[in-house]
Amino acid sequence: MNTDKIPDIIIGRLPLYLRALQRMADNGVQTTSSQELGEHVGVSAAQIRKDISQFGEFGKQGTGYSIAYLLDKLREILKVNRIWDVALVGAGDMARALARYQGFAGRGFNIVMIFDNDQNKIGQKIGDFTIEDTANLVEKVKSAGIKIAMLTVPASAAQSVTDQLAQAGVKAILNYAPISVNAPKNVKVQYIDPSMHLQRMTYYL
Amino acid sequence: MNTDKIPDIIIGRLPLYLRALQRMADNGVQTTSSQELGEHVGVSAAQIRKDISQFGEFGKQGTGYSIAYLLDKLREILKVNRIWDVALVGAGDMARALARYQGFAGRGFNIVMIFDNDQNKIGQKIGDFTIEDTANLVEKVKSAGIKIAMLTVPASAAQSVTDQLAQAGVKAILNYAPISVNAPKNVKVQYIDPSMHLQRMTYYL
Numbered sequence: 001m002n003t004d005k006i007p008d009i010i011i012g013r014l015p016l017y018l019r020a021l022q023r024m025a026d027n028g029v030q031t032t033s034s035q036e037l038g039e040h041v042g043v044s045a046a047q048i049r050k051d052i053s054q055f056g057e058f059g060k061q062g063t064g065y066s067i068a069y070l071l072d073k074l075r076e077i078l079k080v081n082r083i084w085d086v087a088l089v090g091a092g093d094m095a096r097a098l099a100r101y102q103g104f105a106g107r108g109f110n111i112v113m114i115f116d117n118d119q120n121k122i123g124q125k126i127g128d129f130t131i132e133d134t135a136n137l138v139e140k141v142k143s144a145g146i147k148i149a150m151l152t153v154p155a156s157a158a159q160s161v162t163d164q165l166a167q168a169g170v171k172a173i174l175n176y177a178p179i180s181v182n183a184p185k186n187v188k189v190q191y192i193d194p195s196m197h198l199q200r201m202t203y204y205l
Numbered sequence: 206m207n208t209d210k211i212p213d214i215i216i217g218r219l220p221l222y223l224r225a226l227q228r229m230a231d232n233g234v235q236t237t238s239s240q241e242l243g244e245h246v247g248v249s250a251a252q253i254r255k256d257i258s259q260f261g262e263f264g265k266q267g268t269g270y271s272i273a274y275l276l277d278k279l280r281e282i283l284k285v286n287r288i289w290d291v292a293l294v295g296a297g298d299m300a301r302a303l304a305r306y307q308g309f310a311g312r313g314f315n316i317v318m319i320f321d322n323d324q325n326k327i328g329q330k331i332g333d334f335t336i337e338d339t340a341n342l343v344e345k346v347k348s349a350g351i352k353i354a355m356l357t358v359p360a361s362a363a364q365s366v367t368d369q370l371a372q373a374g375v376k377a378i379l380n381y382a383p384i385s386v387n388a389p390k391n392v393k394v395q396y397i398d399p400s401m402h403l404q405r406m407t408y409y410l
Contacts, residue, residue, distance in 0.1 A: 011408050014404070014405075014408070015400070015401035015402075015404035016401065019383065019398070019401060020385060023384060023385075040385055041385060042385070077408065078408050079408060084403075084410075093298070093301055093305050093306075094302040094306075096301075097297070097298035097299040097301070097302045098399065100298050101298075101299075102359070102383075103383035103398060103399065103400050104399070107400040108400070108403070108407065109400060109403055147410055148403060148406070148407070148410075150399070154307075171410055172403065172407065172409070174399055174406075178308035179224075180221075180224070180225060180246060188409055190402040190403075192397055192399060193220075193224070193308060194306070194308065194355065194397060195224075195313070195314060196221065196224060197379050197395040198289070198291075198313070198377065198379055198395075199220035199223065199313060200216060200217050200219075200220055200395060201377035201395060202284040202285055202313065202353070203216050203282065203283050203284060204377070204393055205284055205289075205353075205376055
């Protein structure tokens with residue numbers, strides 16, 4: 001399958017399909033239709049068929065999609081048919097929440113290191129993790145071959161930590177700091193900013 | 206200005222512009238261009254001009270945008286030129302992080318109530334808030350006229366709490382539970398799911 005030219009907007013919907021299909025599988029459902037899947041994720045059946053057909057022929061006319069098969073394929077496409085180690089930078093409340101978050105298990109991610117530059121936090125524990133010194137971030141992340149990081153530092157520190165992560169070889173950053181950061185072209189950055197999500201909805205109120 | 210028919214995808218970019226412009230204003234910058242703003246948010250200058258022109262004529266050829274003026278207009282369009290009270294349901298680690306989160310201040314939102322159904326949590330404090338019983342959610346949220354809620358309950362509870370929030374008159378829900386929920390047509394739901402953001406990036410690794 002040639003997935004070189006798949007538009008980013010389609011890639012963005014695949015995790016949504018993956019999550020809904022996983023939920024169906026957890027409930028013992030074995031097959032689904034683009035219609036049914038669409039109702040779960042709020043995307044039209046036609047759009048789902050079009051999105052999925054980009055990657056090959058997964059469904060059969062009349063019998064729909066095998067959920068197990070489609071899950072396998074989506075995990076393969078999104079490269080989450082493996083576990084990625086994740087470094088977390090910024091050992092505050094959000095890091096604590098993420099370290100205990102149940103939504104990473106079975107979805108391809110495992111937090112393995114937590115960093116902070118606060119001397120009062122370094123050496124303390126968050127769950128099973130000992131908070132490490134950000135001064136050692138580049139060396140530790142590089143030698144562990146970690147490619148994914150989550151940023152939960154204050155806005156003022158986000159850019160410098162992003163620079164360090166890029167230097168350490170990280171290629172994907174999920175930024176919880178409420179600020180846009182500049183990263184090299186080969187480093188992807190996604191943002192989680194609850195105020196932005198809320199502002200997107202207040203327009204309609 | 207006629208904002209009835211603005212596509213949702215444009216509305217989705219406005220909070221991004223708002224955040225970047227606020228950051229510039231905080232740094233003492235007074236004017237900007239679509240080019241400069243675009244570099245901050247990763248959107249083309251042409252797209253930014255097109256998006257903003259949907260709402261009227263805000264910029265002057267050659268002199269660019271007045272940041273203060275554009276901030277005012279964007280806040281007005283997104284209806285965050287006021288403070289919205291927000292109810293938080295699910296008093297776990299994420300609620301704790303959100304209750305202390307600095308990214309709501311000055312952006313239109315203020316958490317005013319926290320609910321949980323765990324008898325061991327009810328009556329306990331998170332910051333200044335006393336955790337209230339979810340059994341009283343519909344009544345309390347309705348009588349306070351709260352229109353916005355954040356859901357940080359386990360996936361298994363997300364749908365029933367969504368139903369209660371809709372019944373209480375909430376029109377915008379930010380769902381942190383890793384599950385899609387069904388809400389009435391007049392209730393907007395946005396999702397924050399870090400695994401989905403990460404999966405969107407692993408595709409490119």
